[in-house]
Amino acid sequence: MTTPYPFIHHITVLCADFDASEPFYTAALAPLGVIAGDRDPGGIEYWEDGIDTPSFAVGPAQPGEDVTRGVHVAFTAKDRAAVDAFHAAALANGGKERHAPRLWPEYRAYCAFVSDPDGNNIEAVHKEIPEA
Template sequence: MLLGVCLGTNDLARAAVFYDRLLNTLGMVRTMEADNEVGYGPEGGSSCFWILEPFDKQPATHGNGTQVTFKAVSNDAVTAFHQIALEAGGTDDGAPGYRYRPHYFGAYCRDPDGNKLHVMHESD
């Protein structure tokens, strides 16, 4: 069972501002903070997503073929996630729209460190 996901950053303060705004569109909030990491999860819940400065003190890099996918409650939430990502300093990697299956609505973006993020909603 997967407990959580960590993404590296080279600027924790900048990344925290980005993810504070972005993850709020999905109902996630900052659930913990330490000197070199910030955790997010549902309000009153445990952290399941972290941004952190690498433990080995080497620069954080994004992985080729790596992405984190978030599930949204609606197509509007997918669009808001993507829009906030761009407004907060991220870059577009695929505008909101239907793809893959008839009821699959998703979008892609990258955070300021280049980590690939996908958000999706699939209706019944």
């Protein structure tokens, strides 16, 4: 049975330097059709235009909270050009190279991987399922 609800509602990562993380995510996610909501002292939330769920948020870690580290988040890209644009924007806005855009046959996908300012593994993936 299919549920009308997405598998994940939202994910939040807590960053060490919000002023570094916010422009990284805003720039990197834009080529994927993901837009930024209003920025406030508690963070910023991202979603597809007109669709608020699922969403991804970035917020500053507060005293006593741990910074999110070691997480791998993969965002869907509509095509290879979007993966390439994600990669370029991420690197231009504080991201670090993990894997340049390329076809990963084992995943049947074209992907790029970067590290966010806190070292999390952030991916753009375009599934390329061969025709039967």
